[in-house]
Amino acid sequence: MEPSTARLLILDDDADVAFAARMLLRRRHADIKVLHDPVDLIAQPAQADVDVVLLDLNFTPGRTDGAEGLAALDLLLRQPRPPAVIALTAYADVPLAVEALKRGASDFITKPWDNARLLAAVDSALARRAAPPTPAASSALMGDSNAMNAVRALVASVGPTEANVLVLGENGVGKELVAQAIHLASRRADKSFLAVDMGALPEATFESELFGHRKGSFTDAKGDRDGRFQAARGGTLFLDEIGNTPLAAQAKLLTALERRAVTPLGADRPQDVDVRIVSATNLDEAQLFDPAVFRPDLLFRLNTIVIRVPPLRERKEDVPGLLRHYLGHYERQYARPARGLSDAALAALSAWHWPGNVRALRHACERAVILAVGPHYAFADFGLADPAPASAALSAPAPAPADERTLGDLERAAIAAAMDGAKGNISEAARRLGLSRAALYRKLDKHGL
Structure with a gap:
């Protein structure tokens, strides 16, 4: 996020x-x-x-x-x-x-x-x-590439409607920013935008978290509590990482969407809910259309409109502008002097494959602002491996010999291998590594993955 x-x-x-x-x-x-x-x-x-x-x-x-x-x-x-x-x-x-x-x-x-x-x-x-929703609604979606222009055009078209939207893209591309832009371009812009990480909701408390509960409905229910659907009433509910929702929970979610009503645990009657649903996942479409992973009937409820957010490696012309934005942001945040980028650093950063997408670029900029000492930012200030040639944009840097690799190198390699084996699915990669999702997110940020 x-x-x-x-x-x-x-x-x-x-x-x-x-x-x-x-x-x-x-x-x-x-x-x-x-x-x-x-x-x-x-x-x-x-x-x-x-x-x-x-x-x-x-x-x-x-x-x-x-x-x-x-x-x-x-x-x-x-x-x-x-x-x-x-x-x-x-x-x-x-x-x-x-x-x-x-x-x-x-x-x-x-x-x-x-x-x-x-x-x-x-x-x-x-x-x-916020400023009026157009054209500022999508101003947070930075980049002048054709790919980002297409994303902004879709947001402008679908925003004023009530259509459910499914946002697809790798980790770190800015799917939540797209969801927020849709909300700001809608007639619900003056109401709540509420984001829920579906993969982080324990299955045992799924209904309570989303639909609410009544006092005494279970052991720790010491009072009435609204769920996320009620909290977002009149606004937009953003279901992030929807692809990580267990199948049993998907059925309950489908029922709520079909009826446009939820029944809190312990209640004897449903409550109507007025929310617009925007969801997102890093699963590829082949996985989404696998009924063993995701219910087709729920998918058809969610994907009235599909917006695909391209990875940063497919829109490298946006990298210089993103660098200027985030470097300037962190210079102001940390009260550090403004520095330019050396030509060599800009060329290397523009050629870099950015496996963690915009999120990784943002963290690299924060590191550079904190640690840089020269009059210009150098590539080494960003904490990345040696510059990758353009022809190797999708290749990982060659590992150091085993006897020269640090513990951090080994951890990074293990996490990268788990993410590759899980095809980018955070929950599955965390399970393979024996980590919580939150811990894995921290380590992904730490290693720029």
Whole structure:
């Protein structure tokens, strides 16, 4: 999942609450500030130059009138470019949260929050701040190649419709960015965009996570909880890695899509849901059409429109622009000096085969910005193997002799072999390696795979 470039601020006097919110949001957003006292907004006005603020309404112990939070809200909304403000409040403070909405807050979240609800609220706030959906809806899909122009044209055509869309592409090509662009080009752009990693949902809790549950429906069900379908109500539900959904769970998902209704665990009647479905997978189409892997009836529900996102090696003319974008982004993030690329580095990076696609390029740029010391970025700053000749674009670098290979080399080779054997299926590769999906993603990023 590509982290956004949005800037978030959490303003809460409870360090534990602020930490929990930051840990949840950092999965999607790289730039998150935390403050514990609204006085800091006055002392350091630049702190308020953000896109979304999660604002507690009471700061001094014992106070419940919300005056401090409302004053901070007024201050934030007086900024030249005011952020979207989401009020954080205890259940007893809901009337206070309503007052915050009247004063200009975009939403409120009750504590303890539901993770899906909080993520959806932030996504919705960011969507409302976005420019009108055309032509900016696909502006995050960078590249001037014919392939990317075709992707953007498809997004512009399908976005305003209600058609379900299936996005195909290798790991790291930016499938979620395509899904977000479709959402922003739709009539649902002012509602939630909620992403779900289907491969990471345990089969035992699949129904609870997607459809919700009622208090007492199972041992740990201590209260009613909405599922992802309800949390995305009115907006877009992005089912990432849909190809990794177990067959039994696929049947339950098909039923929900056919009926446009879900029944929470423990409930006695279904709830209508109004969501648009965009899904994505890194499986190739031969695997998708294998009924032993994916139900044909579910596939036909999901693939009304298919958008294929090309790997970076097939659109190398986009590499220079991507390099400039990400190098500039990380130079600003880490307050590092702007550097140009040497001609040799640019040629080598443009010829590189980028097996990890745009995600790998982004991580390589971050490494270069952190470690570069010369007046220009050199190829070695990006942490890649020796430049690959164009004729060997799909070939892995030749391994070092066994007695010269480091533990990192061996780990990288093992992961590459497992990914190759699993044909890019993350869940299968993780199983072969004895790792969790999350651990495998971290190692893929670490080794630029």
